[in-house]
Amino acid sequence: MTYLLFLLSIGLATALALVIKQLQQRKNDYAIAQERLKEADKRLQEADRKYGGLISREDTARELDTKITVLTNRLKQLDKQSQVEEQELSTKISVLRAKLKGLEEQEIVEAFGFYESKYDFQEAEEYKQRLDKIRAQQKQMIKDKQAAVCHTEWSVGGSAKEGKKMTDNFLKLVLRAFNGECDASVVKVKYNNVQTMENRIRKTYDDLNKLSQTTHCEITSRYLDLKLQELWLTHEYQERKYQEQEEQRIIREQMREEEKALRELEKARQDAEKEERRYQEALEKARRDVESATGKAQEKLLSQIEELQKRLAEAEANKERAISQAQLTKSGHVYIISNIGSFGEDVYKIGMTRRLEPMDRVKELGDASVPFPFDVHAMIFCENAPELEARLHKRFNSRRMNKENERKEFFRVSLDEIVRVVREIDQELKICKSEVTFTKIAEATDYRKTLARERQDKVATAI
CATH class of the missing domain: 1.20.1440 (de novo design (two linked rop proteins))
Structure with a gap:
């Protein structure tokens, strides 16, 4: 397309140059004719002065008048022809300009990938x-x-x-x-x-x-x-x-995320059971030993029994938490994170994870694919995380950074608006397990340190 525009531009320039050249030629012809008229008049005056009555002034004048008439007619003909050719070239230039403009507009449209779908099949x-x-x-x-x-x-x-x-x-x-x-x-x-x-x-x-x-x-x-x-x-x-491939990729990613979350929950349950058994065995042993102990030894064992009972209660709670979270297939965390060093202000990623440790997911997102780590503004645990995430995406759909690929969950929206919408949804559905808290200011440590270092480098260079 760029090459075609280049060719049309050359054609337009060539046409303009041709018009200028032809007009210049007409001007030159007119100047030559004028010179010839002057020369003829000069010859007439010289002949009259030199030969006097030897030459018939009438015949000479008639001859020169004839030449003047011929030259005048020629000038008119050239002028008329020049006007016709100028009009034709002007028309060609207008056509070329119209084509050029059309192609430029077409190039702009195509650069934006505009295409109106002519079919509406679902698959x-x-x-x-x-x-x-x-x-x-x-x-x-x-x-x-x-x-x-x-x-x-x-x-x-x-x-x-x-x-x-x-x-x-x-x-x-x-x-x-x-x-x-x-x-x-x-x-x-x-x-x-x-x-x-x-x-x-x-x-x-x-x-x-x-x-x-x-x-x-x-x-x-x-x-x-x-x-x-x-x-x-x-x-x-x-x-x-x-x-469809993108949709399948999203499904596969969700399945991998679910499998990973389930593996983490299963591991957490097994670890909690191991801890529970270990503390249970230690507690039983301490109870047996305390029966035969006296004095300070007995007091020490009683203190250990109290500590072991606390640890055992924590292990039992962790096991129950892992079991209940595995059974509640929709429970999870909806996270609100930002990365001002990578995407600028008021751009937030709204996503969901069912990981037992949701921060692991945030750390994964801040890997080598972005120059700075993400800042967490909210980590919302709720009974129906997919529903909360879907509703937030729907409310902010018009603010998507990437309107073509919904897999990219970045939105250009203020944090205050996200806070308001989250609370509205929770008030309606009652799905958040506890009071939702938000961190309004992004720490962005690496990014801010980078800016400070750049300022120092500029000052050092100036000095």
């Missing part, structure tokens, strides 16, 4: 089935000789049969050229060039039909329409297939 398989049907219709049109037709029965050497053979061969050649260009366009089509590929097919159709006018042959508009449908369907099929 990629439906696009594929329609695509197969369109291609079958194309093959049938070629088989029925309706893809390209000839409106005149030609004869070669007086033979209608040879004329039909010639026509069939010509139509095959035209269709081969058209199909080749269409196939190349379909293969290359993607979200940001679908309009260009459509224009390419239409232009090929027009060019081939113009070349075929002398033989009264043409590619039919119905066949063109099927080719355009193939292009649009291919594009939308690819887009829908990509969306």
Whole structure:
């Protein structure tokens, strides 16, 4: 596209240069004619002065008047021709400018990937089935000789049969050229060039039909329409297939997250059971020993028994917590985090995790994919974490940073608004296990230290 704009710009500049050159030539011709008129008048005066009555002044004047008339007519003719040519060139320049403007607008549209969907199938398989049907219709049109037709029965050497053979061969050649260009366009089509590929097919159709006018042959508009449908369907099929792959990727990621959370809960339960057994055994031993102990030894054992009882109660609570959380499949944490060093102010990620230690998930998100770690503004434990997350995403859907991929859970919204909406949802559903608290200020330690160091470096460089 940029190359085409470059060529059109060159054509526009060349046309302008040609107009200037021709106008300059007309000016030069006019100046020459004026010089000749002056020279003729000078000769007349010189002849009159030199020869006096020897030469007929009337004849000389008549001769010079004739020359002046011829030159004057020539000047008028040149001036008229110049005006006509100037008008033609001006028209060509206007056409070139209009084309250039259209292509610039088209390039802007395509740069934004604008494309209005022409189909509304829900699954990629439906696009594929329609695509197969369109291609079958194309093959049938070629088989029925309706893809390209000839409106005149030609004869070669007086033979209608040879004329039909010639026509069939010509139509095959035209269709081969058209199909080749269409196939190349379909293969290359993607979200940001679908309009260009459509224009390419239409232009090929027009060019081939113009070349075929002398033989009264043409590619039919119905066949063109099927080719355009193939292009649009291919594009939308690819887009829908990509969306389905993204949806499957989200599901697989959620499944991996669920499996990881369950493994963590199971491990936590097993560890809690081990701790429980260990403290239980230690407690039983201490109780046996205290019966035979006296004095300070007995007091020490009683103190140990009290500590062991506390530890045993904690281990039992941890085990119950792990068991209950594993049984409550929807319980988990909804986190609100930011990364001002990476994304700027008022950009928050709203996500969910069922990990027993939710901060592990936050640490994973702040790995090598971003330059700074995330700051946690809220870690909300609730009985139905997916519902709270889904409602927050729905409320802030118009504020998404990435409106094409909903997997990217970043929103441009103020923290105050997030706080208000979370409390509204909790008031309605009563799903948060405890009072929700928010940290309003992002610590952003690494980012702020980086800024301080950059300021120091600038001062040192200035000194």
